[in-house]
Amino acid sequence: MKHILFVASESLPFVKTGGLADVVGSLPQALSSKNRVSVFIPLYQSVIAKLKDAKPVVTFTVNTPCINQVATILKQTHDGIDFYFLQHQGYFERDGLYGYPDDGERFSFFNLACAMFIEKVNLSVDIIHSHDWHAGMIPLLSRVVFKHHPNHKNIKHVFTIHNLAYQGQFPLSVAKDCLGLSDQIINDGSIRFDDGINFMKSAIVYAHKVTTVSPSYAQEILGLSFGERLHEVLRLRQYDLYGILNGIDTKFWDPSSDPLIKHHYDVETLDNKVKNKLELQRKCGLKPTENTLLLGVVSRLTWQKGIHLILDQMADIMGLDVQLIVLGSGEAHLEHGFRHMVEKYYGRLAYVAGYNEPLAHEIYAGCDLLLMPSLFEPCGLSQMIAMRYGTLPVVREVGGLRDSVMPYNSETQEGTGFSFKEFTTSDLYHVLRMAVYLYYHYPIEFEQTQRNAMSVDFSWALSSEQYAKVYDSL
Ligand code: ADP
Ligand code: GLC
Helix, strand or coil: CCEEEEECCCECCCECCCHHHHHHHHHHHHHCCCCEEEEEEECCHHHHCCCCCCEEEEEEEEECCCCEEEEEEEEEEECCEEEEEEECHHHHCCCCCCCCCCHHHHHHHHHHHHHHHHHHCCCCCCEEEEECHHHCCHHHHHHHHCCCCHHHHCCEEEEEECCCCCCCEEEHHHHHHHCCCCHHHHHCCCCEECCEEEHHHHHHHHCCEEEECCHHHHHHCCCCCCCCCCHHHHHHCHHHEEECCCCCCCCCCCCCCCCCCCCCCCCCCHHHHHHHHHHHHHHCCCCCCCCCEEEEEECCECHHHCHHHHHHCHHHHHHCCEEEEEECCECHHHHHHHHHHHHHCCCCEEEECCCCHHHHHHHHHHCCEEEECCCCCCCCCHHHHHHHCCCEEEEECCHHHHHHCCECECCCCECCEEEECCCCHHHHHHHHHHHHHHHHHCHHHHHHHHHHHHHCCCCCHHHHHHHHHHHHCC
16 A cells, blocks of 8 residues: 655645645545555645644744744644645735745745655655646655655656646746755756746646646646646656546535535435525525526636636627626726626626635526636536536636537537637637527426436546546556
């Protein structure tokens, strides 16, 4: 049995800002029948209230030219998985997770403390599986800086790219003063990027295997358009690069038992779904009519998600006989756009800002269609969750959306959603109009498509096998 240590910046059930937390919170469970899996994350302010009987494991000092700080590691077991939390009040006990001017220093500390933790406590780790830029310096630290230590010597490294758009780029001083790296490492080309350094690049260079979260995205990032200026580095590693589609926690996301929705249903009792629609409409100030098609959006409001296509096309979308509910926060102009639209389409359009887990569940359960017109999408979980709840996704054919949504085919009656190719308002509108038409004029076909979507296996069963193969190949 191998011991695999996941290192990431967020994980359910403790802290989540996006799909990374879903994956780090659910993949270990799927792997745990054949492996021992532990998880290492920072102890953010919001995590403290969720700890029960967490015990300190070790305390040590991280010492580099600009960091001289004490790190304490706490441990708590959750559902059979050991979680290790890095405690440092100044760095992590803040209101949010990211976007602070000292992020370079904070996450240097996170990477160094993790490497030192492995050195100090013999956990017999075989594989470190680090995720996204926040843990991007771990392979370099473990394989170069700490390589002579017996606890590090034989560790193999897997790195998963969840989103190449966020790379952790910092000035050179972060490498020298915060990470304490030598001039030789800094200048050998493996971590340099523009005038500074790049955590994501370092991980791509130093990990034994690199994975990303869908087969299509694994191809897309090798090209100029989606490679985010790291495509050439990725091409050098393309024979060690794997695209493995994410799964979701199908016990947590289950319309037949979800404690956050009022009316439970499954493929056999799909008729009950509409009762959730009525609850949702009432709750959000939409006119409660079970026959009106209800569109939903559950998303970070960022350029990645193609949200402005929806805003730009709003007049035409509202010209269809539909209601729309949007949940999410993000870029100010997008939030402002929806606030403005609510005034215009009062009673037909609802906008709820913020991160709201219960409402997200109610939207997945209560809507007929979920809009996800992403510019790029490494995997995307919202569309899978929606399908599980019989809410048909309308997506752009890109990344994981392309790999998980099978477009409706009127001839064969196959399909689990609707998709369009070009990133334009007219393509989005065209396919949305078709879906709306199907809903109103061909309800039997629409319902069959909902049943198709609900019957797809989005669990980790298949994908965790693929991760196991990657681990075995090391
Ligand atoms: P990303 O990680 O790029 O944000 P994903 O689709 O992979 O996109 O994952 C998003 C996850 O976050 C899903 O579990 C989704 O339900 C959840 N989510 C997104 N926005 C919100 C929100 N405003 N409130 C609650 N949950 C949200
Ligand atoms: C990132 C991506 C999203 C993916 C998630 C989990 O946040 O934007 O597409 O589903 O990570 O891997």
